[in-house]
Amino acid sequence: MNTSSISQExxxxxxxxxxxxxxxxxGLGVTISVHAGGTIxxxxxxxxxxxxxxxxxxxxxxxxxxxxxxxxxxxGATDGFGVIGQSExxxxxxxxxxxxxxxxxxxSLEAAIAEEPALGxxxxxxxxxxxFRAQQRMLLLxxxxxxxxxxxxxxxxxxxxxxxxxxxxxxxxxxxxxDIADHLGLTIETVSRIFTRFKRARLxxxxxxxxxxxxxxDRLSRLAEGGLDV
Amino acid sequence: MNTSSISQExxxxxxxxxxxxxxxxxGLGVTISVHAGGTIxxxxxxxxxxxxxxxxxxxxxxxxxxxxxxxxxxxGATDGFGVIGQSExxxxxxxxxxxxxxxxxxxSLEAAIAEEPALGxxxxxxxxxxxFRAQQRMLLLxxxxxxxxxxxxxxxxxxxxxxxxxxxxxxxxxxxxxDIADHLGLTIETVSRIFTRFKRARLxxxxxxxxxxxxxxDRLSRLAEGGLDV
DNA sequence: CGAGCAGTTGATGAGCTTCAAAGGTAGTGG
DNA sequence: CCACTACCTTTGAAGCTCATCAACTGCTCG
Numbered sequence: 001m002n003t004s005s006i007s008q009e010x011x012x013x014x015x016x017x018x019x020x021x022x023x024x025x026x027g028l029g030v031t032i033s034v035h036a037g038g039t040i041x042x043x044x045x046x047x048x049x050x051x052x053x054x055x056x057x058x059x060x061x062x063x064x065x066x067x068x069x070x071x072x073x074x075x076g077a078t079d080g081f082g083v084i085g086q087s088e089x090x091x092x093x094x095x096x097x098x099x100x101x102x103x104x105x106x107x108s109l110e111a112a113i114a115e116e117p118a119l120g121x122x123x124x125x126x127x128x129x130x131x132f133r134a135q136q137r138m139l140l141l142x143x144x145x146x147x148x149x150x151x152x153x154x155x156x157x158x159x160x161x162x163x164x165x166x167x168x169x170x171x172x173x174x175x176x177x178x179d180i181a182d183h184l185g186l187t188i189e190t191v192s193r194i195f196t197r198f199k200r201a202r203l204x205x206x207x208x209x210x211x212x213x214x215x216x217x218d219r220l221s222r223l224a225e226g227g228l229d230v
Numbered sequence: 231m232n233t234s235s236i237s238q239e240x241x242x243x244x245x246x247x248x249x250x251x252x253x254x255x256x257g258l259g260v261t262i263s264v265h266a267g268g269t270i271x272x273x274x275x276x277x278x279x280x281x282x283x284x285x286x287x288x289x290x291x292x293x294x295x296x297x298x299x300x301x302x303x304x305x306g307a308t309d310g311f312g313v314i315g316q317s318e319x320x321x322x323x324x325x326x327x328x329x330x331x332x333x334x335x336x337x338s339l340e341a342a343i344a345e346e347p348a349l350g351x352x353x354x355x356x357x358x359x360x361x362f363r364a365q366q367r368m369l370l371l372x373x374x375x376x377x378x379x380x381x382x383x384x385x386x387x388x389x390x391x392x393x394x395x396x397x398x399x400x401x402x403x404x405x406x407x408x409d410i411a412d413h414l415g416l417t418i419e420t421v422s423r424i425f426t427r428f429k430r431a432r433l434x435x436x437x438x439x440x441x442x443x444x445x446x447x448d449r450l451s452r453l454a455e456g457g458l459d460v
Numbered sequence: 461c462g463a464g465c466a467g468t469t470g471a472t473g474a475g476c477t478t479c480a481a482a483g484g485t486a487g488t489g490g
Numbered sequence: 491c492c493a494c495t496a497c498c499t500t501t502g503a504a505g506c507t508c509a510t511c512a513a514c515t516g517c518t519c520g
Contacts, residue, residue: 062369064456070369085358090365117347120354127357128315134364135320139292139300141371142415146508177467185372187509192468209467209517226294376476407499417477422500439485439499 028112029102040093041082047089049103050082056099057174060091061182071183073133074175076161083127084110096174141185144226149184150194151224154204158214165221171212201230258342259332270323270331271312277319279333280312286329287404290321291412301413303363304405306391313357314340326404371415374456379414380424381454384434388444395451401442431460 031054034040040051043062057076063069072091075081081093084106113120140152158165161172173180177195181188195212198204203220205213214220222228261284264270270281273292287306293299302321305311311323314336343350370382388395391402403410407425411418425442428434433450435443444450452458 142300
């Protein structure tokens with residue numbers, strides 16, 4: 001796996017979100033670069049480090065022996081993974097694009113938490129948010145049809161990425177159609193067909209393969225909840 | 231909702247698992263009884279209390295407007311729910327059987343955590359375990375077929391309920407077939423058919439509707455991972 | 461310019477759902 | 491104690507959604 005190159009630099013002040021000063025103050029992170037397609041951790045690895053993304057996109061996934069995989073989540077700048085409180089990584093992590101991130105030795109992080117309870121609370125909050133998202137997605141995977149899944153996916157992306165879900169919002173999709181399929185429990189063909197159908201129905205616009213413009217958020221929302229057909 | 235009756239008693243010493251002494255020591259719980267079928271909390275309710283089950287079974291679920299629902303998890307004795315760190319309950323909770331549980335006022339619990347960091351760490355650990363289970367189930371819902379889902383479900387139950395997955399282990403299923411279906415993203419008919427097929431294939435025995443005896447854990451395990459047909 | 465990969469589109473089919481009905485089980489009241 | 495009722499579960503037949511297989515398009519990069 002020669003896709004990752006480690007550059008031993010002290011963490012600068014690249015963080016933006018509230019609470020990040022906590023992580024910054026510790027000053028124990030090391031920045032790492034991983035090229036697109038590179039593997040960061042593998043499911044079952046012992047958790048020696050936690051990661052925090054500075055730029056680029058990552059996906060977390062679980063796989064079955066015969067090649068099927070389920071993408072658990074897509075992560076972007078300021079997101080972290082490697083939940084301490086477990087001994088092994090529950091998911092594999094792979095870079096979708098070139099990625100720069102900070103790596104924290106697990107033990108140092110745990111020591112920092114012991115000294116600074118607010119940091120522990122923040123990590124607890126992050127775990128709760130992840131849990132909430134996971135539960136949403138169980139509903140999606142267990143009980144929504146293909147159209148509802150794709151609509152939900154787009155709205156979820158919008159909620160996380162831009163400042164709100166408004167008509168005209170342009171989403172950046174760093175991941176491939178296959179990634180989206182593996183996230184939604186569908187096949188690449190089904191995802192592709194639904195994208196074009198959504199476009200014909202003027203729900204979205206597709207300027208290029210990595211961009212989606214939401215043109216009718218209202219109908220998309222109703223569609224995501226099962227109250228509409230296309 | 232006249233299904234719940236509150237009996238104001240101080241919490242005794244009914245806990246068993248490690249770490250429970252922490253909760254016990256606080257001494258702020260109030261025991262509550264809920265009859266089978268009774269609703270405990272509804273998705274979206276503000277989180278005023280956290281709960282811990284003493285006896286009986288509960289399920290957590292999320293619903294879509296048109297009646298579809300996804301059961302997020304089944305809970306039994308010593309399990310808790312009502313994750314603090316969120317403002318609203320992410321799921322509804324309903325009693326499957328008559329249930330006795332302890333109710334903790336959220337604020338008191340948060341105060342207790344501030345005084346006793348070990349308690350916070352324990353809750354953090356519980357959230358991480360739930361997250362891990364949620365991720366497992368996303369793989370199940372997104373990428374496993376019906377047979378694999380049912381096999382995985384039985385093995386998961388076995389791992390939680392008894393002391394290990396051995397041939398001859400007898401599982402108690404307090405929930406209905408409909409509940410199982412809503413947990414696995416299937417219909418009640420499909421679940422029923424698979425149960426009888428598993429029985430014919432001598433993977434399990436079904437003495438009555440609320441009991442399953444695992445008669446071939448090996449094959450069941452291979453089946454759950456997709457390495458086998460029935 | 462051509463090779464190769466990602467995505468789209470079409471035709472067919474499998475797996476699960478839906479609809480329908482019978483069989484069991486538990487709970488109720490005479 | 492037994493019959494009656496209501497619900498849960500099982501079983502069967504038909505239908506639909508999405509997967510699979512296959513061919514084609516278009517973009518990217520050497």
